[in-house]
Amino acid sequence: MKGLKDLFTALAAVILGLLAGAVLMLAIGANPLEGFSYLFRGGLMNIERIGNTLATATTLTLTGLAMAFAFRTGLFSIGASGQMLMGGLAATAIGLSLQLPKWEMLTIILIASMLAGAIWGFIPGYLKARFNVHEVVSTIMLNWVAYWTVYYTVPAYFKAKLETESARIPDFASLKVPWLTEIFKGSFINLGVFVALGAAIVIAIVLNRTVLGYELKAVGFNRHAAEFAGINVPKNMALSLGISGALAGLGGATYYVGYAVNMQIGVLPSQGMDAIAVALLGANSPTGVVLASLFFGVLHSGKGFMNAMTGIPPEIGDTIIAIIIYFAATSVLFTRLFDGLKAKLRRKQ
Amino acid sequence: MSGMDYIVEMLNISKRFPGVLANDDVTVRLRKGEILALLGENGAGKSTLMSILFGLYKPDAGKILLRGKEVHVPNPNVANELGIGMVHQHFKLVHNFTVTENIVLGLEPRKGLVVDLKSAAERIARLSETYGLNVDPYAKIEDITVGMQQRVEILKMLYRNAEVLIFDEPTGALTPQEIDDLMAIMRNLIAEGKSILLITHKLKEIKAIADRCTVIRRGKVVGTVEVADTDEARMAEMMVGRAVSFTVDKKPREAGEVVLDIEALNVLSSRKTQAVKDLSLQVRYGEILGLAGVDGNGQTELVEALTGLRKAQSGTIRLKGVDVTDATVRARIRSGMAHIPEDRQRRGLVLDYSMEENLVLEIYGLPPYSRGGFLDRKAIRAHAEKLMEDFDVRAGEGALAAARSLSGGNQQKAIVGREIDHDPDLLIAVQPTRGLDVGSIEYIHKRLVEQRDRGKAVLLISLELDEVMDLSDRIAVISHGSITGIVDPKAVTEADVGLMMTGISRSDAGRSAVAKGDEK
Numbered sequence: 001m002k003g004l005k006d007l008f009t010a011l012a013a014v015i016l017g018l019l020a021g022a023v024l025m026l027a028i029g030a031n032p033l034e035g036f037s038y039l040f041r042g043g044l045m046n047i048e049r050i051g052n053t054l055a056t057a058t059t060l061t062l063t064g065l066a067m068a069f070a071f072r073t074g075l076f077s078i079g080a081s082g083q084m085l086m087g088g089l090a091a092t093a094i095g096l097s098l099q100l101p102k103w104e105m106l107t108i109i110l111i112a113s114m115l116a117g118a119i120w121g122f123i124p125g126y127l128k129a130r131f132n133v134h135e136v137v138s139t140i141m142l143n144w145v146a147y148w149t150v151y152y153t154v155p156a157y158f159k160a161k162l163e164t165e166s167a168r169i170p171d172f173a174s175l176k177v178p179w180l181t182e183i184f185k186g187s188f189i190n191l192g193v194f195v196a197l198g199a200a201i202v203i204a205i206v207l208n209r210t211v212l213g214y215e216l217k218a219v220g221f222n223r224h225a226a227e228f229a230g231i232n233v234p235k236n237m238a239l240s241l242g243i244s245g246a247l248a249g250l251g252g253a254t255y256y257v258g259y260a261v262n263m264q265i266g267v268l269p270s271q272g273m274d275a276i277a278v279a280l281l282g283a284n285s286p287t288g289v290v291l292a293s294l295f296f297g298v299l300h301s302g303k304g305f306m307n308a309m310t311g312i313p314p315e316i317g318d319t320i321i322a323i324i325i326y327f328a329a330t331s332v333l334f335t336r337l338f339d340g341l342k343a344k345l346r347r348k349q
Numbered sequence: 350m351s352g353m354d355y356i357v358e359m360l361n362i363s364k365r366f367p368g369v370l371a372n373d374d375v376t377v378r379l380r381k382g383e384i385l386a387l388l389g390e391n392g393a394g395k396s397t398l399m400s401i402l403f404g405l406y407k408p409d410a411g412k413i414l415l416r417g418k419e420v421h422v423p424n425p426n427v428a429n430e431l432g433i434g435m436v437h438q439h440f441k442l443v444h445n446f447t448v449t450e451n452i453v454l455g456l457e458p459r460k461g462l463v464v465d466l467k468s469a470a471e472r473i474a475r476l477s478e479t480y481g482l483n484v485d486p487y488a489k490i491e492d493i494t495v496g497m498q499q500r501v502e503i504l505k506m507l508y509r510n511a512e513v514l515i516f517d518e519p520t521g522a523l524t525p526q527e528i529d530d531l532m533a534i535m536r537n538l539i540a541e542g543k544s545i546l547l548i549t550h551k552l553k554e555i556k557a558i559a560d561r562c563t564v565i566r567r568g569k570v571v572g573t574v575e576v577a578d579t580d581e582a583r584m585a586e587m588m589v590g591r592a593v594s595f596t597v598d599k600k601p602r603e604a605g606e607v608v609l610d611i612e613a614l615n616v617l618s619s620r621k622t623q624a625v626k627d628l629s630l631q632v633r634y635g636e637i638l639g640l641a642g643v644d645g646n647g648q649t650e651l652v653e654a655l656t657g658l659r660k661a662q663s664g665t666i667r668l669k670g671v672d673v674t675d676a677t678v679r680a681r682i683r684s685g686m687a688h689i690p691e692d693r694q695r696r697g698l699v700l701d702y703s704m705e706e707n708l709v710l711e712i713y714g715l716p717p718y719s720r721g722g723f724l725d726r727k728a729i730r731a732h733a734e735k736l737m738e739d740f741d742v743r744a745g746e747g748a749l750a751a752a753r754s755l756s757g758g759n760q761q762k763a764i765v766g767r768e769i770d771h772d773p774d775l776l777i778a779v780q781p782t783r784g785l786d787v788g789s790i791e792y793i794h795k796r797l798v799e800q801r802d803r804g805k806a807v808l809l810i811s812l813e814l815d816e817v818m819d820l821s822d823r824i825a826v827i828s829h830g831s832i833t834g835i836v837d838p839k840a841v842t843e844a845d846v847g848l849m850m851t852g853i854s855r856s857d858a859g860r861s862a863v864a865k866g867d868e869k
Binding site for chain 2: 230
């Protein structure tokens with residue numbers, strides 16, 4: 001029942017977002033039907049583009065899971081960007097420093113990126129638990145700490161020719177594998193797609209089937225009742241943000257040593273912010289997050305094509321996403337509408 | 350119909366909320382100059398009905414007549430203009446404002462650009478005198494008692510020239526003395542020509558003050574009775590739909606060893622004031638120790654310190670001889686302490702969890718409910734089904750129902766069941782029947798006594814003096830964070846305990862009780 005309601009809410013938000021996008025296209029004198037057809041074809045029209053959509057969705061799924069996990073524990077983390085950067089930095093550093101067979105290399109890279117993200121998540125978690133520092137403030141600050149850490153570390157230790165980016169990740173340290181690239185005709189898709197799916201399954205199990213998930217959700221729903229039950233609330237908050245950070249760190253690895261071939265400095269990755277939208281639209285459930293990130297993946301990889309074919313600015317794609325966020329955030333309205341419709345149907349019967 | 354002089358008539362009112370028919374063709378008539386009690390269980394539809402009269406809800410069907418003329422009440426402002434006033438259960442006062450400032454809030458009298466508080470205060474003083482309210486217009490709300498605050502709410506209505514006064518559960522937070530005073534005030538109001546609608550589930554009060562009583566059950570009017578011609582048992586039966594026993598069946602019993610030993614306990618409140626002061630108290634196996642006191646005298650902080658939710662500043666708490674002063678909540682639960690919390694929705698339940706999840710709130714980590722960190726849903730389900738049957742918890746979807754969807758009575762029964770199921774040596778029951786209907790109260794009382802009869806200890810903390818008097822083997826009275834006396838409930842009257850609750854010690858209370866007797 002709840003799942004159905006969430007689905008209805010999400011679809012309503014998406015449809016209203018698309019409608020608003022259509023209005024904007026009309027306002028600049030373009031044909032919305034044409035615009036949308038190129039937007040979706042850009043994301044889905046051939047196997048290569050589907051691969052790119054999946055590659056975009058991979059990172060979004062992981063950061064979206066990170067957000068959803070924190071939200072479920074009642075914490076409003078916005079630190080996914082910084083955690084991605086730290087995860088990516090750890091992955092890049094290892095990729096450029098060690099020389100090992102590919103599978104060992106990738107295992108170490110994934111573990112290191114998780115750890116780096118986890119630390120970056122645990123710090124605000126600890127500050128919250130110990131000193132009641134609000135996680136919004138501390139995660140934003142840590143985003144910038146991560147930004148400047150990358151800014152100084154990459155040129156100092158990992159650059160090749162250019163000052164603004166790291167050296168190219170060697171093939172044996174990249175999540176990109178030839179067979180997958182070949183199936184998808186040379187797209188950006190990489191092993192991260194399996195990491196993301198696996199993470200979604202693990203998180204679903206943790207949330208729904210484990211003692212840890214029970215405690216974390218109890219803290220998120222009602223911390224007073226959790227205290228009453230003897231659950232260590234501060235510890236669970238710190239743990240939740242740590243796990244959330246680990247997920248975002250993994251997302252960083254899939255982006256910096258999977259999707260991309262090197263690490264640029266001076267960029268706070270937008271996936272960290274889009275993750276909030278993904279989690280909202282996905283109603284903080286792992287399945288919802290996967291579906292929402294796929295949808296956002298289509299929009300992201302299709303907007304360039306739409307711009308090329310019709311002259312509609314790619315920012316329309318971002319605007320649609322922004323509007324969807326607004327509608328998803330005001331989902332109470334849809335829930336009311338849904339309840340109203342249900343009541344009406346029942347009365348008719 | 351015209352023979353009777355009705356001031357308010359609510360005719361054939363229906364109001365539907367999603368999934369519930371809160372009021373189903375309800376007709377209630379208030380005569381001029383009478384006190385009409387509106388009696389019903391929680392969720393029977395009393396508050397919905399009054400909210401419709403006060404303009405907070407719009408009825409789906411039916412009409413409201415005021416002095417025989419149909420009126421529409423789209424919002425509370427219109428209700429005020431029509432002379433309908435309401436004292437809410439939870440007072441709506443600005444604490445750092447004076448009485449006068451609170452009363453004029455929203456219709457401040459002006460003299461040019463400044464608020465003319467002086468003339469308002471004079472008018473309030475006159476009103477206060479007329480109705481025997483004894484309120485100081487210049488006192489600050491935070492400095493006056495709860496009973497006084499309620500009178501400010503009454504003055505607020507009078508200041509707005511209300512003719513029809515609605516009282517929503519007015520005695521909940523009052524001491525027995527304050528309740529007597531309130532009743533006197535209500536009689537004064539009637540004498541001055543006002544009409545009163547009294548929402549309550551306390552039969553004793555209806556018997557004491559009301560002229561007629563309209564009983565509502567599941568959104569429908571069961572009947573209206575003349576209070577003088579009926580008794581409490583009859584009204585209770587109308588309200589619940591079956592006969593209800595009032596007396597708690599309790600055989601005498603010797604208390605055993607000490608299970609809880611509190612010694613010189615000091616606890617700070619959240620505002621860093623001394624909430625519990627040098628408090629010492631012992632609870633024994635096989636007894637119900639009632640802790641009586643006026644709300645806000647340190648009960649909440651004492652319970653939180655006992656259960657581990659708040660740090661004790663100094664002193665010791667021993668459970669079964671073991672010092673648990675600094676033990677975690679969980680350690681205390683595991684060593685035999687259970688807690689029925691004061692606020693079931695804030696502390697007692699995770700409202701967004703299902704019933705089965707809530708019923709393992711303290712034991713989810715133990716086998717068979719989980720193994721190796723994984724929950725065993727089957728065991729959890731079976732546990733919930735058994736508890737819900739044993740404790741008569743009714744929910745639409747059974748164990749899978751969201752805790753939020755249960756009525757207050759069923760939520761409370763579930764909590765009581767969960768805590769008793771832990772088989773605790775010490776059960777700390779705080780306000781275990783707050784806001785419940787007589788049927789549920791009867792049931793929970795029976796369970797508490799059962800716990801005592803099985804040789805376990807119960808520490809009962811309640812603001813309902815009746816409840817403490819009926820259930821306890823011994824009564825400890827708390828005032829300003831200290832125990833002012835321990836008495837045998839069979840040897841004292843409610844009035845004695847009521848006086849002790851105000852901080853007067855036992856011997857003084859006895860003397861004044863005697864003095865009162867002499868006056869008569």
